[in-house]
Amino acid sequence: MHSEDNDICDGCGKSALLQEMQGNEFCDSCSQLARIIKTEPQLLRKICTLTHSDPHGSAGGEQVCPAGASLELPDVLDAVRYRTRDRELNTWYVSVSELRGNPVEIFASTAFDRDHHLQSRISNLTTITRLVSLVLRHVFLGEVLTLEKTIKQLHRSSRQKNDLPDMLTRVLSRYARHPEKEADDLEEGEQVL
Ligand SMILES: [Zn+2]
Known part of the structure; x- marks a missing residue:
């Protein structure tokens, strides 16, 4: 975690x-x-x-940070693991971390992690679970969503160069405040969408 x-x-x-x-x-x-x-x-x-600085850049008196705006994700979470199968009968394990009965993170893994044919499917499923986890933490924990966080999760989902999450990372990074270095790899012709 x-x-x-x-x-x-x-x-x-x-x-x-x-x-x-x-x-x-x-x-x-x-x-x-x-x-x-x-x-x-x-x-x-x-x-x-x-230091004569106003954290808001506006009239004082307000709280710097809205207290209790979000719940903290504890170091230890209960998780429930489900065994499931896709349409090609590959077995997958889906783990859902729970906090007070709410799903706050979801992971998926397979026993065939080294199977070459499953690599792209694994990276696509990782993309889905990482983005869904981001949404779940937003919904249940009040985590603030940003484009940079979305790109970071896409980037980490990639397992091979030019797989689907890597491709999306490169395109979306052009809009980020802190572009991932991969954005530089985008070829000129690819800029026109
Ligand atoms: Zn920092």
């Missing part, structure tokens, strides 16, 4: 070793900042006053 790889920070957009926090992935400084915003709003307000 904890990912620790070098990737794009949801906060500042820099490439860094990331820590997961409420469904977001933050670099070290952004996660420290987020922790203070969340746990010590008074301290934040005081520092803003001391």
Whole structure:
């Protein structure tokens, strides 16, 4: 459930070793900042006053962070695993993580992970489950959705160059604030859609 790889920070957009926090992935400084915003709003307000900065850029008096706007995803979740089969009778295992009876994440795996013919199907199913998990965390945990998060999940779903999620990553990255480097690989002719 904890990912620790070098990737794009949801906060500042820099490439860094990331820590997961409420469904977001933050670099070290952004996660420290987020922790203070969340746990010590008074301290934040005081520092803003001391440094004459207004976190809103507008009239003061408002809360910096809407308290309790979202639930935190705990480190340990109950999961239910379902065994199911597709139309070609391949067996798949679908795991649903639950929080208070609600599905908050969904994963799928197969016993035939190394089967070459299943690679593209696995990456497509991974794409679906990663995007559905993003939506579920939004619905049940109040996680904020962004284009960058959508692209990150697409990017991580890819297993081979030019598979479907990789293709979508490259196209959508052109619209992102922090384009994945793959966007550069898009050939000129492919720009016209
Ligand atoms: Zn950051």
